[in-house]
Amino acid sequence: MDNFIYLDNAATTKPFAELSKIYEDYSSNFYNPSAVYNPAVNVKVLIEDTRRSICKALGGEQGNIIFTSGATEANNIALSSINLRGKYNLIVSLVDHPAVFNKAKQLQNAGENIIYAPTDNNGTVRLNDIKNLVSDKTVMVSIMHVNNETGAINDIKQICDVIKSINPKTVIHVDGVQAVGKIKVDLQSLGVDMYTISAHKINGPKGIGALWVKKGIKINPIVYGGGQEQGYRSGTENVFGILSLGYCIGKVVAEQEQNYNKIQLIKNAFLQQLTLNNVQFKLNSGNNCSPYIISLSFNNVRGEVLLHNLESHNILISTGSACSSRKPDNRTLKAMGLNDNLIMGSIRISFSAYDNYDVNNIADTIATEVKNLQKIIRGNNG
Numbered sequence: 001m002d003n004f005i006y007l008d009n010a011a012t013t014k015p016f017a018e019l020s021k022i023y024e025d026y027s028s029n030f031y032n033p034s035a036v037y038n039p040a041v042n043v044k045v046l047i048e049d050t051r052r053s054i055c056k057a058l059g060g061e062q063g064n065i066i067f068t069s070g071a072t073e074a075n076n077i078a079l080s081s082i083n084l085r086g087k088y089n090l091i092v093s094l095v096d097h098p099a100v101f102n103k104a105k106q107l108q109n110a111g112e113n114i115i116y117a118p119t120d121n122n123g124t125v126r127l128n129d130i131k132n133l134v135s136d137k138t139v140m141v142s143i144m145h146v147n148n149e150t151g152a153i154n155d156i157k158q159i160c161d162v163i164k165s166i167n168p169k170t171v172i173h174v175d176g177v178q179a180v181g182k183i184k185v186d187l188q189s190l191g192v193d194m195y196t197i198s199a200h201k202i203n204g205p206k207g208i209g210a211l212w213v214k215k216g217i218k219i220n221p222i223v224y225g226g227g228q229e230q231g232y233r234s235g236t237e238n239v240f241g242i243l244s245l246g247y248c249i250g251k252v253v254a255e256q257e258q259n260y261n262k263i264q265l266i267k268n269a270f271l272q273q274l275t276l277n278n279v280q281f282k283l284n285s286g287n288n289c290s291p292y293i294i295s296l297s298f299n300n301v302r303g304e305v306l307l308h309n310l311e312s313h314n315i316l317i318s319t320g321s322a323c324s325s326r327k328p329d330n331r332t333l334k335a336m337g338l339n340d341n342l343i344m345g346s347i348r349i350s351f352s353a354y355d356n357y358d359v360n361n362i363a364d365t366i367a368t369e370v371k372n373l374q375k376i377i378r379g380n381n382g
């Protein structure tokens with residue numbers, strides 16, 4: 001792994017080394033948190049402390065955390081908590097992650113009314129569209145905070161204000177997977193009702209995430225069993241995962257501002273060097289974007305071929321999102337109005353604040369490979 005220049009941190013991140021200490025402690029305190037003897041009760045106490053510390057780190061003390069197997073499950077719980085009864089509606093955005101989008105599609109296939117909010121050509125949801133789409137029939141709006149393919153940031157506070165001014169009963173769910181630790185998140189001032197997080201995007205282990213739920217908001221379980229997680233998510237707790245998630249949230253939130261500044265400099269230096277190489281590209285990550293994610297499109301290049309050519313230089317990137325990389329098209333870039341040629345030639349580069357990069361070397365290598373591929377295409381056409 002250490003030989004690679006890993007630039008796919010929106011897909012997953014390298015776990016913090018400190019997690020091995022958490023694992024060691026967990027191994028000697030492995031008791032089932034539901035058991036009633038003292039060592040087990042101590043584990044239960046640790047879980048409850050972690051729940052509270054996550055709420056505090058996210059400014060969500062007026063709510064509760066339900067631990068899940070990840071963001072996909074948290075998003076599914078959120079969207080399964082509404083009852084549309086064929087006459088009410090759910091609004092999701094056209095560029096939402098499949099964990100929201102495909103759940104909405106499933107509800108639609110079951111006969112429910114789903115409204116898809118379009119985006120501007122930066123991939124952000126427009127306030128005016130939200131104004132026009134929300135009505136007294138809107139039960140829930142689910143909008144992502146930061147887009148996982150372009151880094152586009154939705155103005156969640158303004159969106160919440162508009163929605164609540166039209167229909168105060170509308171429940172607002174936000175997928176915050178790519179936002180936590182990357183930009184400032186304060187759940188109380190944002191005004192959201194539910195917020196999804198995932199550990200493996202912030203240097204935690206895979207298979208653990210959470211849904212934050214504001215007090216008074218009703219959710220429905222999608223898994224039934226022994227009644228853990230207040231009955232909302234049965235199953236013996238992933239204790240190592242929960243403690244690790246708590247650790248990672250604490251660290252990335254505390255270091256968020258300095259990390260943001262570091263990554264902003266890296267992004268700017270990378271784009272500057274790419275430009276100096278005289279290679280034409282379209283930057284799909286506009287002004288209001290998280291600097292951690294850069295989506296770029298090149299004309300007359302297949303993103304997948306470029307990905308493999310870069311891999312031969314030990315540079316690991318992605319085409320679009322990891323979840324859709326085997327599919328030929330890209331829903332997000334399409335919604336942003338890109339043509340097929342640019343969609344085909346799109347790549348995603350995503351940084352970690354806990355790594356260092358030789359951006360000149362990365363940009364030079366990408367530019368050389370892009371020019372080589374464009375030469376081959378020109379040769380084939382000539």
Ligand code: PLP
Binds near residue numbers: 011146147207
């Ligand atoms: N939501 C967003 C915005 C994501 O980027 C991802 C990961 O790709 C998910 C949800 C799914 O997260 P998990 O892998 O924890 O289920």
